[in-house]
Amino acid sequence: MKALGPILAVVAAIIALWYVAAVPMNIQEVLTQAERAGAVVEPEGAMNRRDVNRFALVLRNADHLGESWSMERARLPAPHQVVKELWASTWDEEVSGRRGIVKSGSLSNRSLIYHGSITLGATIVGFLIGSGLGILLAVGIVHSKTMDMSVMPWAIVSQTIPIVALAPMIIVVLYSIGVEGLLPKAVISAYLSFFPVVVGMVKGLRSPDAMQTDLLRTYNASKPQAFWMLRLPASVPYLFASLKIGIAASLVGAIVGELPVQRGGLGARMLGGSYYGQTEQLWAALLFAAAMAAILVWLIGWIEGKTLRRMGVTQ
Amino acid sequence: MNQPVISASHLDLTFQTNDGPVHALRDVSLDIGKGEFVSFIGPSGCGKTTFLRCIAGLEEPTGGTLAVNGLTPDAARRSRAYGYVFQAAGLYPWRTIGGNIRLPLEIMGFSKEEQAERVKRTLELVDLAGFEKKFPWQLSGGMQQRASIARALAFDADILLMDEPFGALDEIVRDRLNEELLKLWDRTGKTIGFVTHSIPEAVYLSTKIVVMSPRPGRITDVIESTLPRERPLDIRDSAEFIAIAHRVRDGLRAGHIDA
């Protein structure tokens, strides 16, 4: 693992930068609190400080920065505060909390595991529907010239459109006709993973070169034979590449889909944190979502590795 | 022979690889005089390209001494003592033919007028006048390689180093370019170092043929050509030509046997 050293150094640098940035970011609140506790702060009074440059405030009040990394509801909570919140809202909440799974038998609605599982469910269902339909359409496009010429340009154009903007509308419309919960979010997730999979899969199914298809033609292979023996195996690497993009898009779709109707999920948790200034909760939800995305993408990469090894493409 | 332009004595170069050290060059000594056309010939792995790269300052020898124009190869490189032609034309696809030839001139800080003048002159020299505005990918492989020779000639270095420049071309194109290269050498009086693995090409072009053999890369024979300076293509059927070619082949075979 020669690569690990530089990566760790970069991560450490990011965390260090985060700590440093927390000082000027939180300076206003820190000074207000210090002043309330009786310290002499310059200039006096929160109103007088409002328009003073943050860095100037830091320099002029270097003695009163003690609380920078431990403020509640800080503009930028320090990394350890976020980690503490992550721990409190996952393990701690579930294992020792009154509403946690250990004491009540069901997931606590205040834990990130509960909200994460809601988001995850919608993501997975949507992703499976979207990529499944995407693969089917790709097969159709490769085999029907009419479909290819009619649909393919739109599939490509649609990738340039900010489809996520549709999310709240789909949610609210489906909500207004009584459909709520997992399904509307899954629809958005499916929609978002659909087009990348179509485009990637079409590229993959068309990846065998003329020599390879000509070879099958010399065997007088039928169309289905050519599909199962050449096109489909050749498309696998392309498929996985687009599945990785698709699942990340699905997760974003599910999160954005949770914004308009507040019925749980990481998106709802973020919006809640932003409404009530619970920045630690917000950051914890964000990191949790990031971890989920990383795990999902890694999982697909792992399946990809297994599949390609079994197919003998890689060792 | 007057003061040699390139002078190598007891040159060694050892690469450290995972399978242990590889002796790319061992005890290579050679002098190349001004205006000579020297071919390096040998099987792959004999160090002929490595030797050329050492002269160009692209590889660092691990032992011995090497002087180019009386300077170290690195100093010679920085004083732009030579033009280098690679196996592939390697023209930049985003520049026109003229733009590619202008590239070294821009880097070396020639004035705009000088650049234009030199581009025009070298294009005529390699018979590509009129193609200045074309892009490399609009030209045939042979024309691309001619453009890359023009690029190496543009800044008027005294030495031209060519690493199998015609290796990827078909025989007919190759013959024509060989003939043109000889004319060019005659007109410009440059010193040329030329790597090849074709015996007829080496014999046809050179005033001196250096036969090399692999493991470790070393010189097994240096043949001074007795052919006249003026060489029509059909000289290759003369008895003299065939005799020299024989000697080269014998040298190559001897190198193989004791390897």
Added chain:
Amino acid sequence: MILVFAAVAVWIGAWAFNGWLANGRFSDLASVRLAVPLIFGATVIVVWELIVRGLQVPPVILPPPSTIVGAFFGNFGVLWPDFVQTFAKGALGGYVIGCGSALLTAILVDRYDFLRRGLLPVGNFMAALPIVGTAPILVMWFGFDWQSKAAVVVVMVFFPMLVNTVAGLRDTSAMQRDLMRTYGASYWQTLFKLRFPAALPFIFNGLKIATTLALIGAIVAEFFGSPTRGLGFRISTSVGTLALDMVWAVIVVAALTGTAFYGAVAWLERRMTFWHPSQRK
């Protein structure tokens, strides 16, 4: 009910016509290649119109295209400031800052191997994360106006752009680099004459990915708070009042903007990387 039958008939007819065009003798003509998808698009719109009217779908669920077009032109005076707010200020501002800083960072990263080996995996990781999630935080920091939207866009486009540019700057052959060495070229000469032009196809790939991300970032960030204009703001308030024709009109604006933005970058790419095998005719 007649309208529904008409819709089915139109669909079958248009599909058959497209099939005839696509499999016929003229299928490789540029005009046919353009006509087939356009006919398909028009068919979808006509069928949509007929079905919505035929089945009397309530407009709060799916308004017919004619109503959407009406809303688009009828509310032009509202949509234009929305467009300026979201695209011209938020998305474009963030796009320029984000892509520009990623480009400069890439040059720095490329120069130091240690940075490259550390930052590239981290950048790849970041590019796959749901970065839209930073929107509420950045809205909190930079206020409701376009600055916070631009900030979200910067964070979203930075990593894809960085990863692509770094990959591009390394995409030169040993021979090309040796050539520059035989000229005794300096680092900056090599960068501007060889590595930067060679990286252009990769840079444009990053720029194209970033166009869509920029619009997504700018619109979604408005869901977390905005002044009383902007495409995201318009969507969320119109959804709230179930004015779905307006929502669809906004989506039309967003779609047109996204496609035009992407098209502009792709046009620039054609102009600047005409020499690349993928762009040659």
